[in-house]
Amino acid sequence: MDASEGKESERAAGDLCSHLGSAAAEMPQQISAENCYELLTKAKSEGAAGVKERVYRYMSDHYLQVLRTPGVYGRLTAGERERILARRMEGRKVLAVAETSEVHDRGGSRENSRPQSPLLPAPEDTNHRRVFCLHPERQQWEVLTSLPDEIPAKGSGMCTMYNYLFVAGGIRAQGDGRSKASDRVFCYNPLTGAWSQIRPLTQPRCQLRLVSMDGYLYAIGGECLFAVERYDPRADRWSPMAPLPKGSFAVAHEATSCGGELFVSGGSLFYRLLRYDSRRDEWEECPFNESRRRSTDMVAHGSLVFRFDVDRERAAVSVYKYNTVVKVWHGGASFPLHNPLPFRCAVLGDRIYCVNRGQTLQFEVREEQEGFLPEVLPSPAEARGALVPFVLSLNRDKRPSTVD
Numbered sequence: 001m002d003a004s005e006g007k008e009s010e011r012a013a014g015d016l017c018s019h020l021g022s023a024a025a026e027m028p029q030q031i032s033a034e035n036c037y038e039l040l041t042k043a044k045s046e047g048a049a050g051v052k053e054r055v056y057r058y059m060s061d062h063y064l065q066v067l068r069t070p071g072v073y074g075r076l077t078a079g080e081r082e083r084i085l086a087r088r089m090e091g092r093k094v095l096a097v098a099e100t101s102e103v104h105d106r107g108g109s110r111e112n113s114r115p116q117s118p119l120l121p122a123p124e125d126t127n128h129r130r131v132f133c134l135h136p137e138r139q140q141w142e143v144l145t146s147l148p149d150e151i152p153a154k155g156s157g158m159c160t161m162y163n164y165l166f167v168a169g170g171i172r173a174q175g176d177g178r179s180k181a182s183d184r185v186f187c188y189n190p191l192t193g194a195w196s197q198i199r200p201l202t203q204p205r206c207q208l209r210l211v212s213m214d215g216y217l218y219a220i221g222g223e224c225l226f227a228v229e230r231y232d233p234r235a236d237r238w239s240p241m242a243p244l245p246k247g248s249f250a251v252a253h254e255a256t257s258c259g260g261e262l263f264v265s266g267g268s269l270f271y272r273l274l275r276y277d278s279r280r281d282e283w284e285e286c287p288f289n290e291s292r293r294r295s296t297d298m299v300a301h302g303s304l305v306f307r308f309d310v311d312r313e314r315a316a317v318s319v320y321k322y323n324t325v326v327k328v329w330h331g332g333a334s335f336p337l338h339n340p341l342p343f344r345c346a347v348l349g350d351r352i353y354c355v356n357r358g359q360t361l362q363f364e365v366r367e368e369q370e371g372f373l374p375e376v377l378p379s380p381a382e383a384r385g386a387l388v389p390f391v392l393s394l395n396r397d398k399r400p401s402t403v404d
Contacts, residue, residue, distance in 0.1 A: 031058040033065045037072045056080075060087040061191045063162055064198075068236045088163050088191065091393045092136060095346060095353050095360075096144060098165075099129040101154045101385040129153065131165070131188070132380040133392065134360075141380040144392075145188060148195050152182050153385070157210030160390045161217060162233070164189055166198075168219055169205035181206040181222075185231075190392045199236050202229055209264070213257035214278070220244070220255050220264060228276075242281045244274065254307075258300035258324050265307065270294045273305075273322060289320055289329055296342040299352060301365050306352060312340040319363070335372050346389035355379060355389040 031039060036055050043051040059066045063084060066072050073081070128146040135142055152170030159166055165188040171179050181204035188195050205222035212218070217231035218241070226244040231237070244264065255264045262276035263286070270293055273286040293309040296317075300306070305322040315338070321331045343356040351373075354361040360377035364370055379387065 031055060033062065033069050033072060036066070037075055056084055056087065060084040061189070063088050064164060064187065064189070064233060067162075067233050073234070085162070089393050091395050093348060093391055093393050094133045094136060095348055095355075095389060096131055096133040096165075096392050097141075097355055097380065097383070097387040097389045098131045098147065098158060098167075099383055099385050100156060100158075100388055129385070130383075132383065133394070134377070139377060141378070141383075144190070145193060145195075148186060150184065151186055152206075155181075155206035155208075155223070157205070157208040157219065158388050158390065159210045159212050159217070160392060161212035161215070163191070163393050165390060165392065166210060166212075166217060168201060168210050168217075169208045169222065171206040171223075180204070190394055198233075199231070199238060202238050202240065203227065209253060209255035211255050211257050211262060213262060214260055218255075218257075218262060220262070221253055241278075242276070242283055245283055254295055254298040256298050256300045256305060258305050259303055261324065263298070263300070263305050263322070263324075265289075265295060265298055275324075286322065287327060287329060289322070290332065291318065291320060293318075297345040297354075299345045299347055301347050301350075301352065304365075306345075306363075306365075308343070308345065308354065310337065310340055310342050315340045333371075338376075344387065344389055346391055348391050353377075353389055355387050357383055357387060 031054065036058055040052060040055045042048075043055060059072075066084070076084075128149075129151075130146050131144045132141040133144045134140070147167065151167050152172040154171050156170035157168045166185065167187070168185040170182045172182060173179050183201040183204040185198050185200060186195055187198055201219055203225075205219060205225060208222035208225070209220045210217060211220060215233070217233075219229050219231070219238070221228065221244055226246065228241040228243055229238045230241050232239065253264050255262060257263070260278065262278070264274045264276070265272060271289045271291060273289060274283050275286050276283050289307065291307075291309050293311065295307045296310045298305060298307045303323060303325050305324060307320040307322070309318045309320070310316075311318065311334075314334075315336060316334045317337045317340075318334045319331055320329055322329050339356070339358045341356050341358060343354040343361070346353050346355070350365050352363040352365065354363060357379050360379050362373040362375065362377065364373055
């Protein structure tokens with residue numbers, strides 16, 4: 001920002017703060033990443049508590065934009081940084097799912113195939129793919145937003161960080177009959193309802209796993225890729241990390257973060273588990289899991305990594321736990337499964353929600369006893385393709401588009 005821009009910003013801040021009676025209602029339209037810090041400084045000096053709160057709300061609602069603006073985030077105190085982030089994470093936490101279509105494993109058997117149901121049309125057969133959220137009181141699914149048409153229907157990686165939904169990579173059919181992997185990365189802000197793009201991946205990826213950890217995004221592997229890269233939201237930059245060990249996984253691995261470490265499993269060697277130490281930028285082998293089946297998904301809760309293996313022949317699911325502190329596997333308990341189709345998982349509180357198009361199971365994590373609850377929740381009735389679950393926090397005054 002040059003001197004003339006700085007003076008103009010200061011004048012704008014002064015005008016807003018000196019006309020609180022008439023300008024208060026217009027503040028949300030006039031605050032921007034360029035003038036929010038000057039507005040905050042002016043409000044503090046004049047004791048304008050209402051204006052100060054509105055600026056904090058703006059910073060919280062547009063956290064990613066503020067985070068990568070050094071002239072704003074770099075000048076905030078540690079307490080202010082914690083305040084706007086905590087405010088962003090407030091509100092009701094809801095389970096959400098996105099419609100997508102996952103690529104079949106090449107040469108895979110029906111047991112190993114990931115798609116949740118091949119019988120209904122994939123999302124790319126329609127104009128819009130949607131994101132649904134589960135209303136916590138009514139236990140009904142409502143449309144929250146639609147994914148931009150630019151996001152490929154197949155092979156994208158999804159995760160949440162700082163209460164944003166990120167969608168990276170994927171594969172899209174070309175007009176000549178060939179397919180092309182994407183390097184584009186999109187993010188959805190549930191507090192404003194807006195989609196935007198961030199810095200593209202350093203290389204196109206399909207069937208990658210996207211994981212957030214310690215304020216960074218990790219794009220892990222992909223079809224025919226062992227490469228790993230990390231996104232720093234403050235610098236808006238992707239940087240290469242240590243690649244997956246050669247020969248570890250072909251495609252379709254599972255990944256999660258737990259205790260400041262990444263864990264990757266799956267691919268063609270289902271029993272293997274790799275751990276990534278971000279401090280040393282190294283991958284190492286963890287103890288093998290006794291199951292030789294491909295897991296349907298893997299998630300972390302506390303210091304435990306949960307792995308779910310669906311056995312369609314026995315109509316059951318086996319649950320294994322890896323303790324990241326003592327580094328041993330536990331469990332293997334088998335639970336009957338009325339609908340033995342693969343599912344994807346998301347953690348909300350002390351429950352792991354296991355979602356496919358047919359049902360939503362609730363696995364309760366408790367020290368004294370754990371297992372699936374008898375209550376089976378529905379899945380979105382009109383959902384198409386596969387469903388990828390995650391958790392978002394919504395403003396108390398923000399409601400999904402289908403609610404009056």
